[in-house]
Amino acid sequence: xxxxxxxxxxxxxxxxxxxxxxxxxxxxxxxxxxxxxxxxxxxxxxxxxxxxxxxxxxxxxxxxxxxxxxxxxxxxxxxxxxxxxxxxxxxxxxxxxxxxxxxxxxxxxxxxxxxx
Amino acid sequence: xxxxxxxxxxxxxxxxxxxxxxxxxxxxxxxxxxxxxxxxxxxxxxxxxxxxxxxxxxxxxxxxxxxxxxxxxxxxxxxxxxxxxxxxxxxxxxxxxxxxxxxxxxxx
Numbered sequence: 001x002x003x004x005x006x007x008x009x010x011x012x013x014x015x016x017x018x019x020x021x022x023x024x025x026x027x028x029x030x031x032x033x034x035x036x037x038x039x040x041x042x043x044x045x046x047x048x049x050x051x052x053x054x055x056x057x058x059x060x061x062x063x064x065x066x067x068x069x070x071x072x073x074x075x076x077x078x079x080x081x082x083x084x085x086x087x088x089x090x091x092x093x094x095x096x097x098x099x100x101x102x103x104x105x106x107x108x109x110x111x112x113x114x115x116x
Numbered sequence: 117x118x119x120x121x122x123x124x125x126x127x128x129x130x131x132x133x134x135x136x137x138x139x140x141x142x143x144x145x146x147x148x149x150x151x152x153x154x155x156x157x158x159x160x161x162x163x164x165x166x167x168x169x170x171x172x173x174x175x176x177x178x179x180x181x182x183x184x185x186x187x188x189x190x191x192x193x194x195x196x197x198x199x200x201x202x203x204x205x206x207x208x209x210x211x212x213x214x215x216x217x218x219x220x221x222x223x224x
Binding site: 035041043044048104109110 | 159213
């Protein structure tokens with residue numbers, strides 16, 4: 001089992017550009033959540049997807065959008081990048097709404113975004 | 117005020133010491149995770165608790181639902197335990213709330 005996989009692992013963008021990050025959940029998991037982790041901080045919840053719909057959203061602007069595909073994989077898109085968007089973006093998968101709903105949580109290694 | 121508060125923020129211990137990290141939360145929860153993050157990324161869930169106590173090797177996690185408090189204990193600490201430990205509460209609305217983490221350094 002490959003667990004949660006994210007791509008790319010590192011990327012550099014300039015202010016104003018757009019970025020797409022990708023996540024494949026652990027086999028058997030149907031719920032994907034995205035988090036932003038600034039240096040020295042805990043993860044901040046961006047949004048959660050289940051059945052290809054955004055189910056919950058944290059306090060992030062509309063520049064942050066996402067998508068979930070029928071195979072449960074997910075994308076995070078950030079438009080009009082700002083310097084403050086530089087962070088580690090983590091994807092986590094859970095079987096929260098489907099299956100046994102046990103609340104288990106698996107994280108990917110993250111995508112480190114640097115905005116110059 | 118954060119829904120999940122951890123203490124201490126930073127902790128330095130000598131190898132072999134007993135370590136305790138505390139977590140208090142204000143939301144109603146269905147489960148609580150203790151996560152470990154080594155430098156460079158990579159978060160793993162050490163424990164998922166909804167009541168009582170769990171033990172895995174030198175790690176012990178406890179939770180008191182009435183007091184909304186959980187602790188992570190490490191016995192006979194080792195330099196490889198050096199990491200950031202994060203408490204994550206899963207509320208009854210299926211959303212996770214994270215503490216800011218405790219950075220642990222164990223000195224040989």
